Amino acid sequence: MTTPTAINGGGEPSTKRPRLADNEAGSKDGQPTYKMAYLGPPGTYGQMAAAAFQSCYDVPIELIPCPSISAIWETSSTFHVFPLENTIHGGVTETLDCVLSNLYSGGSSVQTDEEKQGRRIIADLALPISHCLVVKKGVKKEDIRWIRSHEQALGQSSKFIKTHFPSAKLKTYPSTAGAAVSLINDLNEDEGEGAALCSKAAAKLYEDKLVVLYQGTQGISNNFTRFILLSNPSHPLPNPTTSIPSPHPTEFYVLPSASDIIPFFQSSQIRNIHSRPAPIPATPKTDKDESQRKDGVWTYREDRFPTLYFVEVDVDGMGLQEEDSQISKRGKEKGWYIGKAGWRVTDDQINAL
Template identity: 40%
Template sequence: MAPSTSPRLAYLGPEGTYTHQAAWDRFRDTVHYTPYASIQDTFNSLSSENPFAVIPLENSTYGSVTESYSVLQSRRFEKDAYVRGVTSLAISHCLTVRKGTKMGDIKRVMSHEQALGQCQGFLSRCLPNAELIRTPSTAAAAQALLNDDERPRESAAICSSICSIAFEDLEILQEGVQDDVSNRTRFMILASSASVPLPRSHESDPSAFRGLLRLSAPQGCRDEGLSVLELLTALDLRVMKIDRRAKICASPFHDEYIVEVTKKRADSTNLVNGISKLTWEKEIQGAIDRVRDLGGEVCVLGLW
């Protein structure tokens, strides 16, 4: 349990989701966790009383999370939120049971249909006669398992490992039961401002010196594709990812781009001197000035 003075952190719920797992792996017991039913609700919860949130950004198999990118397009994001980092989680499914259950006791396995499909090989080998029951989410499967008082030793759930922490009566019977070990999801760490101190982290950020920008050509430009290329060139930064979105404006078929950038080259001198963050902020400001000099529109959504 986090101390009563610890800050609140919102996440895409319910309790036991992979977003909850990603947040727990990063912050452990340094925050109070609050689940929300949707990505939009999680984002809307940001305030001085609820200063942090974690939402999924992209999956290595299924690509960008559309609802999260819609949040990044929100004009409210410019004043009420800031991306302060990312965290990556290997999607590792666990066969979870009520305490005391053995593999031979299991007659049914519950989970989201995608998780059941991702564990088909394991289920065929180890539980070939088990009934497969679909649930709205992997966390819902864990909750259903917890509430199954009629046949508590005959059911299992495929879910994240945090469910065994969130629900005291559950335990992991076997970890890593998915067929594909390369499936990962990246999550955004949001804050209510760029200056609020982040909680103590229990893992290092593997992608330091990153920035997230919202970029668009001037409205009414006939050759928008060329203009976007010119603006990307003006950034003069390494572009790691681009997500194209339809811009919310009066002009039809006008796009804007969520662009993830990083430094052009490692600066070991600044790193040794401990002033890398300052030089990175200066690089971003220079990129912003160059884009605006061309008449482009740019907004900094986050730096880390």
């Protein structure tokens, strides 16, 4: 077996992964089995995050792997685990688009799904990320013509790829673990041999067929992906038993106008802002706007580039009580309340898995 080359001293948060393969939980003492959807297949960072959230409950929770982030959103599971942002690559646009997709009808005939619209963020965690470059057994570095992985992993490893594989073609895939599995099943030899970026846990699952050429390919050693846990408050939910109240809880809102952000949160600490195109184009404001449009003059940016702003604010600075807060009530007029990360999975809990 080829000896892995360490890059940036990166490594997995823990080498103990027996619970990652445990994807199902049966009923216990007549209690219902809850479901938690995440980005699969087994061995993804999404599964690690789901297992960490799952460990905070003492009721049966079945982990449901999904082939893509949008597929997570489409499930009717009790809980949904999404990657929100990464240290290197920033916000995960697929997650943001899913959360925003069911909020804004814009006066069109599109019908919103009340169940999806009711989902709320309830918790978060920061998962250490360390990517491995894997190949099929027998493939050497000089054989690699392309590299496949999730777009986040490719972006986080861009410096490494440019240094070691400057001519390699990049191919996106719905998940890092899925990219590794695809190497085993890939029968298309027209483009030559390829490699995949995945977690060390995924590489270990398929160590009989895959070889790790490099470890820690991400741009920096302290690379983290923040995951959020969503649930629907209209459903009966179990209470977490081993979670830690977040020392700095934050609330999430979506606003349709940049000009409303500062006035809306003027007495609060804004932690983060993500902007994404609105799912439904805005309607022109007036006939005058139409005439200006024909003359090539655009008075309102929102007319041509309708945007939604995903804003995270510090709860401590406002003394909020979730949806009973004054800012939450105003949010019903100006935008949407998305939830509160009221508890967090600690690093010790993640490392214990």
